[in-house]
Amino acid sequence: MSAFLRPALAAPRMAARTFSTTASRGVARITIVGNLADTPELQATSTGREVLKYAVASNSGPKDNRQTSWFRVASFEQPGPRRDYLQSLPKGSLVFVEGDASMNTYQDAEGKTRSSLSIIQRNIEVLKRPSTGTAPSE
Template sequence: MSFVMRRGLGLTSTLSSSARAFSTTPARRVARITIVGHLGDTPELQATSTGHEVLKYVVASSSGPRDNRQTSWFRVSSFLPEGPQRELLRGLPKGTLVYVEGDATMGTYQDAEGKTKSSLNIMQRSIEVLKRPAQTESA
């Protein structure tokens, strides 16, 4: 960053050509997404084709007036290493209210009928538990 003296305005900074005028962080090729919603089911651990493990779960987020609520379902993946964070996430029950931040990318694939489909892929960056579902007497 360089500084320029403007007549009557004092010292003013100017950004270099590689910086973005609206942000001090570098540009990224990934979109960010924030989701607040309820877990659709208990997160599941699945093996990838390369032998790694990925934790997958679904978050339901609703919006709109009570008489016309719309629910969106988001599939989220997490490559948390073994340890307490992964075990905590695996143990969260269906209905837990969560706050998820992730990287969102669009992907395409061929369905069983050969049609090209697109999907939103979300890779978890962080997750916070906002509220656990109420315990029932039978639980």
């Protein structure tokens, strides 16, 4: 064996990730393409932080047996043009939403344990606005 190749064969394998020095951890992301159920609504949390909430309806399945899934999304967009734009989106807008997903468990009023999916928006793109139904004037 050549002395040139010997150091490469003896080199220890890297045990750490080469793209990051932080420890690895799980990530739960979700991508939704669907229509806004209503205009996004600004609400305040119990701590006074403002959150923009909206729902997205996404259809799946064959045309003769469509199933609709409803997703509630929260956005912590800071005040400014991006939040104003999001608040101005009309019901029916076709959107592409990327978000962080997590499951939450809680007790309902009857004492039963329930679970819900929490989605925090990372990005939103408007793919199509709903048609207004009015003909252009001349």
